[in-house]
Amino acid sequence: MRRYRYRCTICRTTSPVVHQLDDLAAEGQAHRHAVHGGHTPDDEIAGQIDRLGRWYAALSPLIALHARIADGLSDLRDDKAMGHYWWATAGATLILGSSAGLILLVVSAAL
Numbered sequence: 001m002r003r004y005r006y007r008c009t010i011c012r013t014t015s016p017v018v019h020q021l022d023d024l025a026a027e028g029q030a031h032r033h034a035v036h037g038g039h040t041p042d043d044e045i046a047g048q049i050d051r052l053g054r055w056y057a058a059l060s061p062l063i064a065l066h067a068r069i070a071d072g073l074s075d076l077r078d079d080k081a082m083g084h085y086w087w088a089t090a091g092a093t094l095i096l097g098s099s100a101g102l103i104l105l106v107v108s109a110a111l
């Protein structure tokens with residue numbers, strides 16, 4: 001389940017979480033129309049977020065990959081809620097760590 005948010009940096013407000021891109025566009029449009037007379041605020045942010053409410057675009061690649069894996073594992077239990085389960089965070093860390101170890105093993109065996 002994907003999660004999106006719209007943030008207006010002028011008003012310093014963030015929309016509720018929505019699950020469809022169409023709903024995200026509607027959130028931004030409704031805010032711009034109601035508060036800013038249809039103008040587009042500078043530096044507004046809209047995009048996909050992880051279950052912790054962080055924009056994926058603002059995360060470093062490794063942290064974003066960890067968040068996607070933890071999101072996927074947490075969605076197995078409850079795909080509507082926010083936050084990561086501890087076992088999903090630990091599982092994502094284990095998957096990334098074991099993948100890095102496997103790559104290191106293969107590379108060192110090839111040399």
Ligand SMILES: [Zn+2]
Binds near residue numbers: 012036041
């Ligand atoms: Zn605004």
